[in-house]
Amino acid sequence: MKTYNHHFFCTICGKEGIPVNRQEYRLREPGHLKKLYCLNCKREVNHAECIEGSKYDQAIFRLEFESGNFDSGGIRITPLEQWIKSLNSNEVPDELELTVEEWLEFFDKK
Numbered sequence: 781m782k783t784y785n786h787h788f789f790c791t792i793c794g795k796e797g798i799p800v801n802r803q804e805y806r807l808r809e810p811g812h813l814k815k816l817y818c819l820n821c822k823r824e825v826n827h828a829e830c831i832e833g834s835k836y837d838q839a840i841f842r843l844e845f846e847s848g849n850f851d852s853g854g855i856r857i858t859p860l861e862q863w864i865k866s867l868n869s870n871e872v873p874d875e876l877e878l879t880v881e882e883w884l885e886f887f888d889k890k
């Protein structure tokens with residue numbers, strides 16, 4: 781099985797969170813939010829899961845974070861799929877214009 785390089789980024793401050801032990805954590809959909817302790821915020825806040833090589837990597841998190849799609853509680857304002865669609869297509873590489881189903885297919889390839 782392929783090992784995915786995944787990172788969690790705090791939706792409040794945007795900094796990278798503490799790595800999650802893979803054995804304790806099942807792979808979820810790209811962009812999944814998970815409550816983790818943030819060293820910077822010094823409390824448990826939502827972190828977005830970024831997986832390099834998936835459709836939700838660090839660059840997309842950065843774009844979503846900077847567009848203000850997380851509220852002060854770290855909750856996603858617009859659902860990820862809609863947020864992607866709402867982006868100006870000029871800003872989004874063609875490869876990102878995928879449905880959630882297509883994203884999930886990515887993870888079926890073991």
Ligand SMILES: [Zn+2]
Binds near residue numbers: 791792
């Ligand atoms: Zn933080």
